[in-house]
Amino acid sequence: MNSHDDTRPGEMTDTQLDQLLAAANRELLGHIETTADPHRALTAIMIGSTQEAPPSETATPAISHDPDRHPAIGMITIRLRARDLVLDLDSTSDIMLNGVPPRGLSRHYGSHHDLVVSRDRRRIFAIARDRRDARDRSRTLGIDKDPDNDPEKDLALDYERSSTWDLATGATDRTLLRDMAQDIARDRRRTRDLDSGLARDVDSVRDIARDIARDIDLVHARAHGRALGRASDLARNLASELDSALDHVLAYDLARDHDIARDFAHARALAQDLTHDIGFVLSSALSLAVELARDLDAQQVDASGADLSTLEIKHLDALDRTIWTRQTTWPPSIADQVEARSEEIRPGVYQIHFGNTSDRHALTLV
Amino acid sequence: MQVRTDWISFYDTHYHRVVRFVMHNGASQADAQDAAQEAFIESWALMSSDPDRWQAITGKEAWIRAVALRRYRRPPGPRRRPLIAGDEIPDLPAPEPGHEELTVQAQLVLQALRALDEEARTVMAFDLDDIPAADIARELDITQQRVRDVKKKARTILKQELAGNVTPGRSQP
Numbered sequence: 001m002n003s004h005d006d007t008r009p010g011e012m013t014d015t016q017l018d019q020l021l022a023a024a025n026r027e028l029l030g031h032i033e034t035t036a037d038p039h040r041a042l043t044a045i046m047i048g049s050t051q052e053a054p055p056s057e058t059a060t061p062a063i064s065h066d067p068d069r070h071p072a073i074g075m076i077t078i079r080l081r082a083r084d085l086v087l088d089l090d091s092t093s094d095i096m097l098n099g100v101p102p103r104g105l106s107r108h109y110g111s112h113h114d115l116v117v118s119r120d121r122r123r124i125f126a127i128a129r130d131r132r133d134a135r136d137r138s139r140t141l142g143i144d145k146d147p148d149n150d151p152e153k154d155l156a157l158d159y160e161r162s163s164t165w166d167l168a169t170g171a172t173d174r175t176l177l178r179d180m181a182q183d184i185a186r187d188r189r190r191t192r193d194l195d196s197g198l199a200r201d202v203d204s205v206r207d208i209a210r211d212i213a214r215d216i217d218l219v220h221a222r223a224h225g226r227a228l229g230r231a232s233d234l235a236r237n238l239a240s241e242l243d244s245a246l247d248h249v250l251a252y253d254l255a256r257d258h259d260i261a262r263d264f265a266h267a268r269a270l271a272q273d274l275t276h277d278i279g280f281v282l283s284s285a286l287s288l289a290v291e292l293a294r295d296l297d298a299q300q301v302d303a304s305g306a307d308l309s310t311l312e313i314k315h316l317d318a319l320d321r322t323i324w325t326r327q328t329t330w331p332p333s334i335a336d337q338v339e340a341r342s343e344e345i346r347p348g349v350y351q352i353h354f355g356n357t358s359d360r361h362a363l364t365l366v
Numbered sequence: 367m368q369v370r371t372d373w374i375s376f377y378d379t380h381y382h383r384v385v386r387f388v389m390h391n392g393a394s395q396a397d398a399q400d401a402a403q404e405a406f407i408e409s410w411a412l413m414s415s416d417p418d419r420w421q422a423i424t425g426k427e428a429w430i431r432a433v434a435l436r437r438y439r440r441p442p443g444p445r446r447r448p449l450i451a452g453d454e455i456p457d458l459p460a461p462e463p464g465h466e467e468l469t470v471q472a473q474l475v476l477q478a479l480r481a482l483d484e485e486a487r488t489v490m491a492f493d494l495d496d497i498p499a500a501d502i503a504r505e506l507d508i509t510q511q512r513v514r515d516v517k518k519k520a521r522t523i524l525k526q527e528l529a530g531n532v533t534p535g536r537s538q539p
Contacts (some may be wrong), residue, residue: 012525020528024475025494029386031468032395039380041403045377045410 072303072322075296076311079318081294089286227300237288303328304349316341318355369417374464377406380430383495387431390479390491397438405434428492428501435488478527486520493517 012020297320305327313319313334324330325348330338342350381402388398396431409430423429479487485506492502504511 012529014521014525017521017525017528020471021475021494021524024469025386026472027469028389028472028476029382031472032382032385032389035395036382036385036399038378041381041399041406042374042377045403045407 039160049265070303070306072301072306073308073311075301076303076308076313076318076322079293079296079301080313080315082289082296083315086286086293089289139172166311317354319352322352324350324352369413369421370485373410373413375421376409376430378428380427381406384434387491387495388434389476390494391435391438391487392480393438398434401434401438404437405430408433425498425501425504427495428497428505430491431495431497432505474528478524481527482520482523486516486523489513489516490520490524 297318301319301322303322303324306324307329309329309331311331313331316334316337319338323345324338324342338352341354342352345351384402384405385398388401389395394403395536409420409426477492482490488506489502492505497508499513502513507515508516
């Protein structure tokens, strides 16, 4: 503010005006800080933003945006969903890292690899014809009449066993090639469906991570707890990692678009590389999810007076260290277990402890 | 992630100050809180949908105040009737200032600001929040010289008003 002196007789000086304005400014701010709740406003801001967000397709709905809903409900719900996320990622990541291709992708590609050893369709044609000739020789040698006594039969039978084609009908070479193409096409369709399944799984897990991140923001706004900021960041990093995983899965389109009859070996190698990459990304996402779950567990949850009776609590350890009172209402199915696992920390105030009991796993699932 | 954290910090720092700014422009506290909340909703939406555009805003402190003021000055409804010069001011509280009541000094300054015309009141409200003249000029779409001229005349009127020379409805020459 200005402090130049421009005074008329009887008027305030600039200095006096500045002092008065500054003092009134501070007092008004103090009054506003005392009477205006910024957290409530911030909650309204967050609610306004989340209500505009596209709907999630996850099975479990996001926590209620009702500003009057007890904050403990939000925190417990987030903890439960974080555990579900860890379990989902754990199973998916394990499959990928152990080299098992997505739903047998490489296996289906590989079943024809021995046949399709060359890009030269004439060579394939020749192989098929030789096998047909071998079958004819076996018949000439009278294998059908005396299958056990003719040594040349073994040669023909061995030749047949080495083939994956059924030559019993004596099909022409063109028919053999047609059959081969049909088999490849069928396996491609099956692989495409399996790829889509994996993509849906990753997409679903990613949506869970995004919902958790949004719900953390909402609880953060209400509680104004800066400690939740890190959990929020973790959740968003997790969603970003899963976006990357989904991109990798969708890259299977490259393998599918190859002319498998000509480039089968390359497609198989690409599938194996992608499998490894997806496994690595999912493993990274799993680490983030575990870290997120731990971070959420570290937050204090006070469920004093909360009505939790409608919550579906699948993982009891999500309630570890939760504070409650006799005014708290638990789901009937777990109320006894909560009582058994609680100690009174203050008169009328209880805290749940799961600790490191050996039977914790049995307690965890309802 | 950092953008979001910075926004929350920005909100923490400026929410109450924006409420005060709108009150300096003639709003009741309730209306000022509504306007401030709407302004921060708008800023949150911008930060979320277009973080680059949000970060490109220079003088965010002035920007959020200007947005809040526009929200407040929308066509008035039952909830948004602004106080104008000449409206009856509630009785002054007992001499002992407390946290529950607005102080005498604060009420007198609010009353004196209402004696200014709209432009002068807004310039002074910005100035009371230590917003630089350049930012004031940009938000009000006037020149910095105009900002200085308006402020000088406004201070002259305030000195007269606060020295006990109350003339309701007086406008700036």
